[in-house]
Amino acid sequence: MPTHAKPALPLRTVFGTEKARSSLVIGALGVVFGDLGTSPIYTIQTIFDPSDPHPIPITTANLYGVVSLIFWSVMVVVTFTYVTLVMHADNHGEGGIMALITLVRGLVGRGGRRAAMMLAVLGVFGASLFFGDSMITPAISVISSVEGLKVIQPRLGGWVVPITAVIIVLLFAIQSRGTAAIGRVFGPVMVGWFVAIGACGVQGIAAHPQILRALSPVYALTFMGGHFDVAFFSLAAVVLAVTGAEALYADMGHFGRPAITRAWLFVVLPACVLSYFGQAALLLGNTRLVNAPFFLLPPAWARLAMVVLATAATVIASQAVITGAYSVASQAAQLGYLPRLRVVHTSESTIGQIYVPWINGLLMVAVLILVFAFRSSAALAFAFGMAVTGTITITTLLFFYTARTRWGTPRWLIAIGAGSLLSVDLLFVAANLTKLIHGAWVPLLIGATAFTVMTTWQRGSDLVTQARARAEGPLREFIAHLAGHRPPLVRVAGTAIFLNRGKETAPLAMRANVEHNYVLHEHVVIMSIETMPVPRVPDAERTEVDTLGYAQDGVIHVTARFGYMERPNIPGALRLLDPRQTEGPIAVDDASYFLSKLELRAGSAPTMAAWRKRLFVATSYIAADAAEYFGLPIDRTVVMGARIEV
Helix, strand or coil, X not given: CCCCCCCCCCXXXXXXXXXXXXXXXXXHHHHCCHHHHHHHHCHHHHHCCCCCCCCCCCCHHXXXXXXXXXXXXXXXXXXXXXXXXXXXXXXXXXXXXXXXXXXXXXXXXXXXXXXXXXXXXXXXXXXHHHHHHHHHHHHHHHHHHHCHHHHHXXXXXXXXXXXXXXXHHHHHHCHHHCCCCCHHHHHHHHHHHHHHHHHHHHHHHHHCHHHHHHHCHHHHHHHHHHCHHHHHHHHHHHHHHHCCHHHHHHCHHHHCHHHXXXXXXXXXXXXXXXXXXXXXXXXXXXXXXXXCHHHHCCCHHHHHXXXXXXXXXXXXXHHHHHHHHHHHHHHHHHCCCCCCCCCEECCCCCCCCEECHHHHHHHHXXXXXXXXXXXXXXXXXXXXXXXXXXXXXXXXXXXXXHXXXXXXXXXXXXXXXXXXXXXXXXXXXXXXXXXXXXXXHHHHHHHHHHHHHHHHHHHXXXXXXXXXXXXHCEHHHHHHHHHCCCCCXXXXXXEEXXXXXXXXXXXXXXXXXXXXXCEEEEEEEEXXXXXXXXXXXXXXXXXXXXXXXXXXXXXXXXXXXXXXXXXXXXHHHHCCCCCCCCCCCCCCCCCEEEEEEEEEECCCCCCCCHHHHXXXXXHHCCCCCHHHHCCCCHHHEEEEEEEEXX
């Protein structure tokens, strides 16, 4: 044997590595693919729904064309756009549209500043559309699975909406417990789901194997070219097959690109394709089964079990998108697009498992309204596609801008790639716009509302920062004033931590303490929080100390840096400081914390429209308590108020 051969890995290491990989794949199946994996329940049924304002005739040619179009749409949008391309645009391992926004904002200066800023704003609108997606997904997923009861017993049709409402209320009621406990069963349930829908699809295909000819793109192209008037309107429902594609990208940080790619290529994609082709084969034999091809595909004895399994799978799909809404809202708050929200971490080991009470309540009310307003999965489908196509199109735009500006991809390659994929995306958008008055306006309204709130908060926050800076005055001048104060200020024992927005201005609470109480603590730390455009910051880079020009006056400034996926923990950051840099040790466990609470008022200055000022002030009331948000001890925190007009 050659002397340079590498020694074989111990069997324990090999099997341990394979076990870890398998565990990640199963975990990804339970969290990432719930939405994509449950799309077969309602996609084909919706395409041929006779109540559609633009009905698709159910003929043999149309069946071949539709199922081919579904297959190639999935291959182009999910496999090529997301799995092959977009998932490579990660922000330190994290994905999702908010990660793309931070990448684009970080690229301002390399390319056109105006283009980058416009794309960043467009990305915020994409994130806003995701909130619409997170409201519609639980509604359409759960109601579509419960509709299987009508296949078993038509008289149960009147119970579909009430049962759906009960399931949704229970789903949102258990969110505060977190997904850590129930997350372990998500993966195995979804494995069972994909095995079941794949097996049912094989049974359907076995009866009419000629349907497999539709795997050829010729059928999709012929359908689009020869029957464009029909095929175009079918695209509004075909897009339902790719709902959940954003989840592959958004959850990349939790499972990694390899695990998600394996789960998609070897489990989810084959199972979904078999289900779609099995349903099409079933309809080839009997077009009258179009009302519920998914639930009529299994044998009669297995249909009740399939309804139960479908309900469990759709609850998991809903859970995934609800958790995604928590993450997007938390990241938006960190990036300054929303006020800080109360975030509860529900797992000691997994940072991504969070619960945001305010968002949870908002989603539950919105989902219930959608269920009672639309009352069927077919009606909700008209609304669903608009949110999905909008997010996909914006993600594609941001990706290609990043590819050109960050990686230097040749212009000709960008032109070909972006031109081809955006043509597909825009066809989907155009088809869904034809459903505007039939429900597609709902996600646009939700997205526009969320976008208005987010941009108003960002603009208002900038105005408050400017007004606050004027009220606080320069920090270094204030420190020089303290050093030259005559008589010298009384120094009281202990450590005071003053939270501030930066180190350019003096904290209002500190200025009030000096001007009204004429005292200063023996050890003063002025602390600022910086949210970095990365998911997490290592402890070695967490803090930076500045003596503010007076090395022995007991007053220092500390900058604490956190990633946009981290929850700021002030005491934890202070414990990382080296006493040699802080003019002596900081008594973190005995320190007093001082916060400046602002009372916002809509003023007469022409800074924003009057309605936006009122919206900004109203939005400020949902902000979480600062002491709780920053992890401060309540019994040692002092809050001092100030009023600012915007």
